[in-house]
Amino acid sequence: MKRLDQVLAAEGVPAELELVINDVIVACKDIAFKLRQGELAGILGATEDENVQGETQKKLDVISNDLLKDILVANPYVRGIGSEEEDYTVAGSAAGKYLVTFDPLDGSSNIDVNLSVGTIFSVLEAQDDQSGDNQEVFLQNGRKQVAAGYVLYGPSALLVMTTGNGVNIFTLDTTVGEFILTKSGIQIPADTAEFAINMSNQRFWEPEMKQYIDDCLLGEEGPLGKRYNMRWVASMVAEVHRILMRGGIFMYPYDKRDPSKAGKLRLMYEGNPMSMIVEQAGGASSTGRMDIMDVAPKGIHDRVPVVLGSKNEVAKVVAYHSK
Numbered sequence: 001m002k003r004l005d006q007v008l009a010a011e012g013v014p015a016e017l018e019l020v021i022n023d024v025i026v027a028c029k030d031i032a033f034k035l036r037q038g039e040l041a042g043i044l045g046a047t048e049d050e051n052v053q054g055e056t057q058k059k060l061d062v063i064s065n066d067l068l069k070d071i072l073v074a075n076p077y078v079r080g081i082g083s084e085e086e087d088y089t090v091a092g093s094a095a096g097k098y099l100v101t102f103d104p105l106d107g108s109s110n111i112d113v114n115l116s117v118g119t120i121f122s123v124l125e126a127q128d129d130q131s132g133d134n135q136e137v138f139l140q141n142g143r144k145q146v147a148a149g150y151v152l153y154g155p156s157a158l159l160v161m162t163t164g165n166g167v168n169i170f171t172l173d174t175t176v177g178e179f180i181l182t183k184s185g186i187q188i189p190a191d192t193a194e195f196a197i198n199m200s201n202q203r204f205w206e207p208e209m210k211q212y213i214d215d216c217l218l219g220e221e222g223p224l225g226k227r228y229n230m231r232w233v234a235s236m237v238a239e240v241h242r243i244l245m246r247g248g249i250f251m252y253p254y255d256k257r258d259p260s261k262a263g264k265l266r267l268m269y270e271g272n273p274m275s276m277i278v279e280q281a282g283g284a285s286s287t288g289r290m291d292i293m294d295v296a297p298k299g300i301h302d303r304v305p306v307v308l309g310s311k312n313e314v315a316k317v318v319a320y321h322s323k
């Protein structure tokens, strides 16, 4: 049974990067423990505050953010961090080589109803000597990521990550407090008949997305020629994990509720890390019109439309958008 550090060493990951990833994992173990305590920890429920996204912060959003921020900005190899819960990027060490972006608690609307939530993280290398409190140093496309992963706090706590050598899954052994390798070389089935989308937004979608979903709902008699099933967990980490395990397609498309926003999900700490994982597992990840990892970020909180999962199904959605 291999531990995370043994797997990273075997992949030839630089020691400094391993130390950065290890600090992310130390914080995530603490988050996992606090979530397991639930009401007993007295940390469920919402705060009085809104984050930069305009979303009400849950107590655990703030606690998780602070755990990750505090340990990472103190790491000598971290130049800075960007977080969904931080207005601006936060400087770490001026000599640090790595930049870490994260969504500390994705799907946090699920916390108070005891459903799955997760932490998503992405690691980039600083390309110049700009300080980590200048967002410019983070603004690199997803292809520049050197590592990406998530921790899914479900019935078991799972770490899923890649350093560009395929996707591995580790299960948290709570008896010893270590993530243990339990699956290697994950491959997403190329085809699927299971889509994940929030149907309540249908009237706000672009015509191309409406047409694809309409055709899915026509089933065997429709142009897609098969009966589809639907899932929606309201936690991207849980959706992506299901897709890694059995295939599927997850979509959070552009919608006109707020035309100024490219979508709901954020490029730097949701779209890009999940795209690296999905592509490393043989899947595809697109805005509907271009690969997500080719999108040039303009700001740390940029939003992006997301269509990811089984590569042949993603190709169909892209084809609908190119008609």
Ligand code: P6P
Pocket: 106, 107, 108, 109, 198, 234, 235, 236, 237, 252, 264, 265
């Ligand atoms: P909706 C969670 O808030 C999140 O960012 C993703 O994890 C999830 O897929 C999506 O938003 C859920 O959005 O509009 O269905 O609540």
